[in-house]
Amino acid sequence: MILWDLDFDNLLHSGCNLLNNYLIAHPEVLEELRSCQSPSRLAQGATVLVIQGEKLARNDDINGAIEKFSKAQQWDNKLKFDSQARAKELANQTKVEGLVDEGNSRLEEKKFKEALAAYTKALKLDPKAEIPADSWNTLCWDGSLQKQAADVLPACEKAVTLAPEDSNNRDSRGLARALIGNTQGAIEDFEAYIAQTKDKDSKAQRQRWVKDLRAGKNPFTEAELKKLRN
Structure with missing residues (x-):
């Protein structure tokens, strides 16, 4: 003989336990099933809500992200952060990353003005945006060789x-x-390079460039620039 436990509370508790992982992974369902909202389950569901909110923020859905963050904080009072500030920060971070990627792509395409513009926009949104010195240097050198020295000089300085x-x-x-006529500045930079390089050639x-510059000559003829490009 099988004895069934028909106590409603016990049945409800068992059902919630069976659905535990599903409810945690789907907080919108857990929100509707109040009978299954134990403190532990809500806290775990809050973590999922935060992840969902971060994804929405990165897709520039600020309001949707704030809603998720706020609900998560209701479910877990240990979550202490400004929902609006966090949503905006994540959205901004995604925009910055996109601009840096755009700058890298334009640099590979030899579109130096566009690359500099993208990097500059990224830094305006986030002054701490990670753009390596090597990227700025490549933009400086390659842009100068393509007769865009004045345009890329900010990249050189960076x-x-x-x-x-x-x-x-x-x-x-x-x-x-040198290409924009700042002879003394060019000499100082080349001498700094000369003092450190171990490459004899x-x-x-x-x-030779420094000697020509001191003599008032332009060492960067079209033939010289062509050699440097190659």
Whole structure:
């Protein structure tokens, strides 16, 4: 003989336990089934709500994210953060990452003005946006070789600021400075490179550039620029 437990509370408790993982993974269902809302289950569901909110924020759905965050904090009072600020921060972060990616793509395409514009926008949104000194330096050097030195000079300055000990950054800025007529600045940068490089050929080349610049000559003829591009 089988004895069935027909106590409603016990049956309800068993049902909630059977659905435990599903309810945690689907907080919108848990919200409707108040009888299954134990403190432990709500706390775990709150974690899922936070994840959902973060995803919405990254998709620029600020209001949807705030709603998820607020509900999560109702379910778990240990969650202490500003829902609106967090949603905006995540949305902003996604925009910044997109702009940096755009800058990288434009740089690969040799679209230097567009690359600089994308990087600059990213920094305006987040001054701490991670754009490596190498990226700024590549923009500086390649842009200068394509006769866009004046346009990419801000990238040159950024590269030197981020990694002043890297003589390659000084070298690139020296090229840009020379091409826009800042002879003294170019000489200073090339001499900094000369003092650090161990490449004999590059050193001799820069020494020749400095000699020409001091003599009032332009070492960066079309033929010289073509060699550097290759």
